[in-house]
Amino acid sequence: MDLLQTIVAHYNHWIIIFLMVSGLYIVVARGNMIKKLVGLGLFQTSVYLLYLSPGKILGGTPPILSPQFSVYSNPLPHVLILTAIVVGVATLALGLALVVRINEAFGTIEEDEIFAGEEDE
Amino acid sequence: MRLDVIFRVTAKIIIPFALVFALYVQFHGDFGPGGGFQAGVVAAAMVIFYAIIFGLEAAQKVFPPRLVELMVPAGIAIFAGVGVISMLLGENYLNYSPFAANPALGQEYGIILVEIGVLVTVSGTMVAIFYSFVGRGR
Amino acid sequence: MALLTLLATITIGIIRLRNLFAVVVLGGIYSFLMASVMIVLDAVDVAMTEASVGAGISTVLMLATLYLTKTQETVPAHTPLLPLFVAVATGLVLVFGTFALPPFGAADTPVNLNVAPYYLENSIRDTLVPNVVTSVLASYRGFDTLGEVAVVFTAGIAVLMLLKGKRNMKPGPKRRRVR
Incomplete structure (x- = not known):
């Protein structure tokens, strides 16, 4: 019973950690630049969840005020993450633009092949 | 190319309603979920949808690239300009209280103005990024 | 809780697949699931943004980039053991840290x-x-x-x-x- 309570209380944290660690793994282990950007996206979305989940109050409603409700979830993380998502897609676009330019300059988007091409000089 | 009639008809039905939905999200953001960021992204997504179905030229005829690129700095100018106006009216930067006789009402007007600035910059940036990616491919 | 488990499953798919096209499409599904989780967490504004940005715009941009580059990932030359070790070690330390956090929903x-x-x-x-x-x-x-x-x-x-x-x-x- 105690174990079950612990699992329910921390399941969201563990999933967040799993997402974060897999993002980290993709960024470190994979040489393909688009895959790396997807991994960065995973890492980023795990941080969104990390911010949002402590703000949730069991039994609360979304923070839109109305006389019928009295318990609201915390609005502050929502504001921070809302702007972070839009900024995230803008920076993702910047990264993709860099990938396109790298592909035009080197003819590849694999890190290993770019390094091999550099060493041949 | 003419075989995709289902896409074309569906797009023509969906796009006007989705653009009106973007405006709803924008101006109803005070009372329900929504705001400048979401409305900007929805509007930009509709432009991108139009460009995917009908081709880049058709989309650029409706939303010329010059206009889109002008929207990128225009929105942030609106946002910062609202702050400067509030300073000229004798308050702190981005304090919208003097916009109306009732300070709370002034705050609401200020929020609406600022959200318009956010809408313009976000939608302009997204469409400009999409245009430059697609324009690169030809 | 089921949604979170689905998120983790899709993440495993993203890690294992080498076809970048499939990875991008899975990323779109991931974003929609993330939006559903955000609705459960009462963040309706954020969910709306994530559904339109994450699943809409960023997927389109990724596909445009794939069109300009290539869609197949090569097998990396070096073994992924060291990154795997680093990732697992980081994860274990973080999981140890969660036991001091307050429970969900307090x-x-x-x-x-x-x-x-x-x-x-x-x-x-x-x-x-x-x-x-x-x-x-x-x-x-x-x-x-x-x-x-x-x-x-x-x-x-x-x-x-x-x-x-x-x-x-x-x-x-x-x-x-x-x-």
């Missing part, structure tokens, strides 16, 4: 006690706006939002600078050798 945590009740109580009085997210975004923390918009603006300008110019068609020495 109302009396420091996060929910400091500034948030002020916003919830005074939003109507100060701004007449019932959606607290909007009033905090545009009024209480307007300067913060101005900075975020400036970041979007800067990123947009940088992308235009990188991609708008005429394509340099002179094949440099590097370009020819790699091909």
Whole structure:
């Protein structure tokens, strides 16, 4: 019973950690630049969840005020993450633009092949 | 190319309603979920949808690239300009209280103005990024 | 909880697949699931943004990039054992840290006690706006939002600078050798 309570209380944290660690793994282990950007996206979305989940109050409603409700979830993380998502897609676009330019300059988007091409000089 | 009639008809039905939905999200953001960021992204997504179905030229005829690129700095100018106006009216930067006789009402007007600035910059940036990616491919 | 498990499953798929096209489509599914989780967490504004941005715009941009580059990932030359070890070790340390965190959904945590009740109580009085997210975004923390918009603006300008110019068609020495 105690174990079950612990699992329910921390399941969201563990999933967040799993997402974060897999993002980290993709960024470190994979040489393909688009895959790396997807991994960065995973890492980023795990941080969104990390911010949002402590703000949730069991039994609360979304923070839109109305006389019928009295318990609201915390609005502050929502504001921070809302702007972070839009900024995230803008920076993702910047990264993709860099990938396109790298592909035009080197003819590849694999890190290993770019390094091999550099060493041949 | 003419075989995709289902896409074309569906797009023509969906796009006007989705653009009106973007405006709803924008101006109803005070009372329900929504705001400048979401409305900007929805509007930009509709432009991108139009460009995917009908081709880049058709989309650029409706939303010329010059206009889109002008929207990128225009929105942030609106946002910062609202702050400067509030300073000229004798308050702190981005304090919208003097916009109306009732300070709370002034705050609401200020929020609406600022959200318009956010809408313009976000939608302009997204469409400009999409245009430059697609324009690169030809 | 089921949604979170689905998220983890899709993540495993993203890690294992080498076809980038499939990875991008899975990323879109991941974003929609993330939006559903956000609705469960009461963050309706954020869920709306994530559904349109994460699943819409970023998927389209990724596909455009795939069109401009290539869609198959090569097998990396070196073994992934060291990154795997680093990732697992980091994860274990973080999991150990979670046992000191307050349980999910508690109302009396420091996060929910400091500034948030002020916003919830005074939003109507100060701004007449019932959606607290909007009033905090545009009024209480307007300067913060101005900075975020400036970041979007800067990123947009940088992308235009990188991609708008005429394509340099002179094949440099590097370009020819790699091909």
